[in-house]
Amino acid sequence: xxxxxxxxxxxxxxxxxxxxxxxxxxxxxxxxxxxxxxxxxxxxxxxxxxxxxxxxxxxxxxxxxxxxxxxxxxxxxxxxxxxxxxxxxxxxxxxxxxxxxxxxxxxxxxxxxxxxxxxxxxxxxxxxxxxxxxxxxxxxxxxxxxxxxxxxxxxxxxxxxxxxxxxxxxxxxxxxxxxxxxxxxxxxxxxxxxxxxxxxxxxxxxxxxxxxxxxxxxxxxxxxxxxxxxxxxxxxxxxxxxxxxxxxxxxxxxxxxxxxxxxxxxxxxxxxxxxxxxxxxxxxxxxxxxxxxxxxxxxxxxxxxxxxxxxxxxxxxxxxxxxxxxxxxxxxxxxxxxxxxxxxxxxxxxxxxxxxxxxxxxxxxxxxxxxxxxxxxxxxxxxxxxxxxxxxxxxxxxxxxxxxxxxxxxxxxxxxxxxxxxxxxxxxxxxxxxxxxxxxxxxxxxxxxxxxxxxxxxxxxxxxxxxxxxxxxxxxxxxxxxxxxxxxxxxxxxxxxxxxxxxxxxxxxxxxxxxxxxxxxx
Amino acid sequence: xxxxxxxxxxxxxxxxxxxxxxxxxxxxxxxxxxxxxxxxxxxxxxxxxxxxxxxxxxxxxxxxxxxxxxxxxxxxxxxxxxxxxxxxxxxxxxxxxxxxxxxxxxxxxxxxxxxxxxxxxxxxxxxxxxxxxxxxxxxxxxxxxxxxxxxxxxxxxxxxxxxxxxxxxxxxxxxxxxxxxxxxxxxxxxxxxxxxxxxxxxxxxxxxxxxxxxxxxxxxxxxxxxxxxxxxxxxxxxxxxxxxxxxxxxxxxxxxxxxxxxxxxxxxxxxxxxxxxxxxxxxxxxxxxxxxxxxxxxxxxxxxxxxxxxxxxxxxxxxxxxxx
Numbered sequence: 001x002x003x004x005x006x007x008x009x010x011x012x013x014x015x016x017x018x019x020x021x022x023x024x025x026x027x028x029x030x031x032x033x034x035x036x037x038x039x040x041x042x043x044x045x046x047x048x049x050x051x052x053x054x055x056x057x058x059x060x061x062x063x064x065x066x067x068x069x070x071x072x073x074x075x076x077x078x079x080x081x082x083x084x085x086x087x088x089x090x091x092x093x094x095x096x097x098x099x100x101x102x103x104x105x106x107x108x109x110x111x112x113x114x115x116x117x118x119x120x121x122x123x124x125x126x127x128x129x130x131x132x133x134x135x136x137x138x139x140x141x142x143x144x145x146x147x148x149x150x151x152x153x154x155x156x157x158x159x160x161x162x163x164x165x166x167x168x169x170x171x172x173x174x175x176x177x178x179x180x181x182x183x184x185x186x187x188x189x190x191x192x193x194x195x196x197x198x199x200x201x202x203x204x205x206x207x208x209x210x211x212x213x214x215x216x217x218x219x220x221x222x223x224x225x226x227x228x229x230x231x232x233x234x235x236x237x238x239x240x241x242x243x244x245x246x247x248x249x250x251x252x253x254x255x256x257x258x259x260x261x262x263x264x265x266x267x268x269x270x271x272x273x274x275x276x277x278x279x280x281x282x283x284x285x286x287x288x289x290x291x292x293x294x295x296x297x298x299x300x301x302x303x304x305x306x307x308x309x310x311x312x313x314x315x316x317x318x319x320x321x322x323x324x325x326x327x328x329x330x331x332x333x334x335x336x337x338x339x340x341x342x343x344x345x346x347x348x349x350x351x352x353x354x355x356x357x358x359x360x361x362x363x364x365x366x367x368x369x370x371x372x373x374x375x376x377x378x379x380x381x382x383x384x385x386x387x388x389x390x391x392x393x394x395x396x397x398x399x400x401x402x403x404x405x406x407x408x409x410x411x412x413x414x415x416x417x418x419x420x421x422x423x424x425x426x427x428x429x430x431x432x433x434x435x436x437x438x439x440x441x442x443x444x445x446x447x448x449x450x451x452x453x454x455x456x457x458x459x460x461x462x463x464x465x466x467x468x469x470x471x472x473x474x475x476x477x478x479x480x481x482x483x484x485x486x487x488x489x490x491x492x493x494x495x496x497x498x499x500x501x502x503x504x505x506x507x508x509x510x511x512x513x514x515x516x517x518x519x520x521x522x
Numbered sequence: 523x524x525x526x527x528x529x530x531x532x533x534x535x536x537x538x539x540x541x542x543x544x545x546x547x548x549x550x551x552x553x554x555x556x557x558x559x560x561x562x563x564x565x566x567x568x569x570x571x572x573x574x575x576x577x578x579x580x581x582x583x584x585x586x587x588x589x590x591x592x593x594x595x596x597x598x599x600x601x602x603x604x605x606x607x608x609x610x611x612x613x614x615x616x617x618x619x620x621x622x623x624x625x626x627x628x629x630x631x632x633x634x635x636x637x638x639x640x641x642x643x644x645x646x647x648x649x650x651x652x653x654x655x656x657x658x659x660x661x662x663x664x665x666x667x668x669x670x671x672x673x674x675x676x677x678x679x680x681x682x683x684x685x686x687x688x689x690x691x692x693x694x695x696x697x698x699x700x701x702x703x704x705x706x707x708x709x710x711x712x713x714x715x716x717x718x719x720x721x722x723x724x725x726x727x728x729x730x731x732x733x734x735x736x737x738x739x740x741x742x743x744x745x746x747x748x749x750x751x752x753x754x755x756x757x758x759x760x761x762x763x764x765x766x767x768x769x770x771x772x773x774x775x776x777x778x779x780x781x782x783x784x785x786x787x788x789x790x791x792x793x794x795x796x797x798x799x800x801x802x803x804x805x806x807x808x809x810x811x812x813x814x815x816x817x818x819x820x821x822x823x824x825x826x827x828x829x830x831x832x833x834x835x836x837x838x839x840x841x842x843x844x845x846x
Binding site: 038039041042043045046049136137138139140179180182183184185187193196197198200265315319320321322325328329331332335336337338340341342343344405406407442446450453454456457458 | 561562563564567568571572575590591592593594595596598599602603629631675676677678683684685704706707708709710713714716717718720721723724736737739740741742811814815816
């Protein structure tokens, strides 16, 4: 309970102003496509040169928490996930916005972020020593199996066809191989200078999600009668809270997945949202409504990616190991004030450490308040006529992909990926599995090669990858995930066969699988 | 119409001439950018931001410096850009990392070599150190090397990647001791390599002195030796150099950081920058912030850096020749 005595520090006038500013600024930065939480925090570091250590960290902590949540805004309203953490949010969130339920989507997104985030920070406060050991338990072999566990959900993620899901996943895995391989020193598929550094994940996200819908919107043209103004439904906070309480299951799956996976250095943040989304759908009774505007999808994804924020700092604060790129930037922010994180951080600098953590706790609350406040205004974005919207999204996509690393090459990659994705979507492939492949490829590959190198110096690969309790648990999870997908797809097929029988008997046409939601919107 | 065209052409011509002829007297009249070929928040980026923070001061450049990150492929993306596309008028500077870019140019497949760049001044030097976990059975570099000699290929050593200082140090140790180490490059840089040591994934590791110093302060690791010609009196006065332990490993793996400009930059501009930038690195506030961050400084003049680059080129060509 030591942290309680340092709460006063957060409410000192300067500190609280910084906290307010950091939260609001973070929400705006997070909502800007191309500005990931890592970049937002890095941009703020020079400002902390002038501040005291505690104040500087308050600013950085507030910005970190709110940029993660802010990414949901562009994911929901524009279908451009601000960071890998927000991919799953876009799946159902953007559908909701298109149906005029943008306010509702933003409300539950911020509420779920707040709940997940607060639980995550509480874990950081109470369980840090225990969690630190857990973070270290994952070696290359375990991370390899974690990535494979992620691969097993590729087929079932947001795709009407299992095979097409797997194929887009493979495309993503291939894209992830492009560039210079840091471990073996090989240059792979570098057929253009822009590809030397590989395909940046943020660039890919912008292209794959934003460009196809820009083309879709432009294709509709400016014909008046085809443009249907979306009426944005009013949504009271109370009914959003009720909605959240109805989805406690999604909320708990998201929070648990986020906080457990967030701990694992190098993996956590990127896949927590997608894994939570997939789990929630698998355990849901109305599985078919996911991807069509089910608030449970938004709740699971957002609670997971904010629950991850607190635990992801455990390795940094106790072992001085940054577990994520954002944590690495925060480490820089600590060092600049002469503070070395480590097991004695809380003994040597209790005021700095606890004020920082407390500010993240208060920051979560402020973020929810601001988020809810702007939600009903922000949701009106859906009312913008498609031609104007298409232009705006295109500008944001160009600006965002350039700003990732100030490179025109990234803009070309973004456009090329976007155009290809538009064509792929026409033949029934979807974006989420492709992106998941792109994220998991490097994790699986790097850890497999490193693991093999270590294994060769030890007892051989079989012993290294297959033995040990953690390996066995992870392998069991992989196997059960595959089995689950197999059985559920068979059950689905039987159900569909039954359904099409009755439809055929009734004389109705069988739905054309290519003529799905795109037709319904125009 | 013709008049307008003519005057437009004149304006264009004068402006082109205006930028190509940079007089050292006016330079610099607008902010200068500094390209860092690693991501925001990394050690090079972090230090570059500190050492350039006083640039706006009239005693130094009188114009602020802006950091531009061009990360990717272990620095190759940024340095390729710097060698082939950056303006050579003095307004675009870049951070160099030795031995990285020289080793990469020897390995091949990049658009630069030491001749593509002109050094301005050096700000820091971060030697590589050999580390083991806090509960490791090895307490000295001799014990570790003796074990490696008895068990060739069994000692796993983590490091930040290929052709970086850590990799060079591992190669030098192998050459000097006649042992075979299993060098494990990591994808996440020095932090991931350090995690592998603390978690016990590997037997030992080679890492940056600054990061190792902090990890030892936190009680996570033991530091066995420094791969430099002299001990680090400031941070690790108790840790011997490889040389003291009797192994012929010099300072070829020390990670030198400094600023440079593309080849072809006017000589007056280079001279002016070399003088002012070196003075800027020596600023007391810069020194204070760098010390607070645990980043060892080593300020070197343009002439000293030129000599150091040439020496590295020779050592690394020898060392890497056996690798291909």
